[in-house]
Amino acid sequence: MPGEIATPAPAGRQASPAYLNWQRAQVRRRIGIVAAQLGLIAAFLVVWEVAARMLWVNPLLTSYPSAVTSSMITLLQDGVLFKHTWVTLVETITSFVASTALGVVLAVWLWLAPTARRILDPFLVVGNAVPKIALVPIFYIWLGPALSIYGIAIAVAVFIVLLMVHIGFEQTDKNKVKLVRTLGGTTWQILTKVVLPANRSVIVAAMKANIGLSLVGVIVGEFQSAKAGLGYLIVYGSQIFQMDMVMCAIVILGVISLALFVGISLLEKWITDVRLIRAEN
Known part of the structure; x- marks a missing residue:
């Protein structure tokens, strides 16, 4: 019916x-x-x-698809596009892994230390609200031209992971936590057997948000100090007024962002399938 x-x-x-x-x-x-x-x-x-x-x-300001395609073919033939794309991709994945791991570890620590959580809550809110682009010169001075790219990317991305996972931990079913504690379970057992498994989807959702922010942070860092990467290519193209090159780099950034998001979605599907198989067994 x-x-x-x-x-x-x-x-x-x-x-x-x-x-x-x-x-x-x-x-x-x-x-x-x-x-x-x-x-x-x-x-x-x-x-x-x-x-x-x-x-x-004005095509000098906006370029157009056929010109962008021609520029992309030229850059590919010269090997320039692959070089800059590879640099940005490595920086993005490295920053993504580092910020995700750091955010989850900090969320676990805040869950294990309620007093520290109450003390640090307002500072976390302020840290998340601060425009990270304002920190670019500071990271450049502290870390140098190469490491500052990773520093700003991690600073941009880590707070979303920390806050999302931390909120997920706090919203874990209290009855399940009480049950495990009543049966003599340790804090570590509650974390590994109840809290973390219950928040797999939250962690994956945080990763989806994080991957885009990591890419944004890398590009902002490359604007400031890089000698290679798609951010550098955008700045260089704008300086010599080659909008074809700028648009080409932006298109590649869109492709990278989509590919990374699809990768995280496939990881989410795999985790879901594994959970279903284990539940059936």
């Missing part, structure tokens, strides 16, 4: 017509969504190209 939710057919049984219809509807829905997304991208590129060709906008 309309409105009913079809459930997967049990293993070893032939799927019902209702389930097959539901499955086909889901496939059509996914195809429609992807088609709409590709259509929006195509429409944007067409409007951008036409607007620049017809001089509705």
Whole structure:
């Protein structure tokens, strides 16, 4: 009947017509969504190209897709684009791993030390609110041109992980915690058997937010001091007024951001599948 939710057919049984219809509807829905997304991208590129060709906008300031594509091919042939992309990618992944690990460790420490949490709460709020771009010159002086990129990226990204995971820990089911404690469980056992497993999804969500912030932090750091990387390429292109190069670097940044997000989503799916398999066993 309309409105009913079809459930997967049990293993070893032939799927019902209702389930097959539901499955086909889901496939059509996914195809429609992807088609709409590709259509929006195509429409944007067409409007951008036409607007620049017809001089509705100044092509010297906005460039246009065909010129960006030509610039990308030239940079790829010269090996320049791969070099700068690789530098930014390594810096982003390193900063992402470091900020995620640091944020989770600090969240665990705050959960283990309630007094410290009460003392540090206002400072964490202030630290998260401070515009991190204002710290770029300080990190440059303290850490030098190379390490300052990692410093600012970690500073940008660590607070979102810390706050999200910390809030998740605080919202863990109190009854489960009390039950384990009543049965003689230690604080470490409560953390590893109750709190952390209950917050897997929170940690993954924090990672999704963190990956984009890590990339933002790396680009901001590269603007200041880098001699390689996509941030450096953007600054260099703007200085010589080569907007094709600037737009090319921005497109590559979008591709990197999408690829990293998809990677985290696949990790989330894998964790979910592992949990389901363990639950069935």
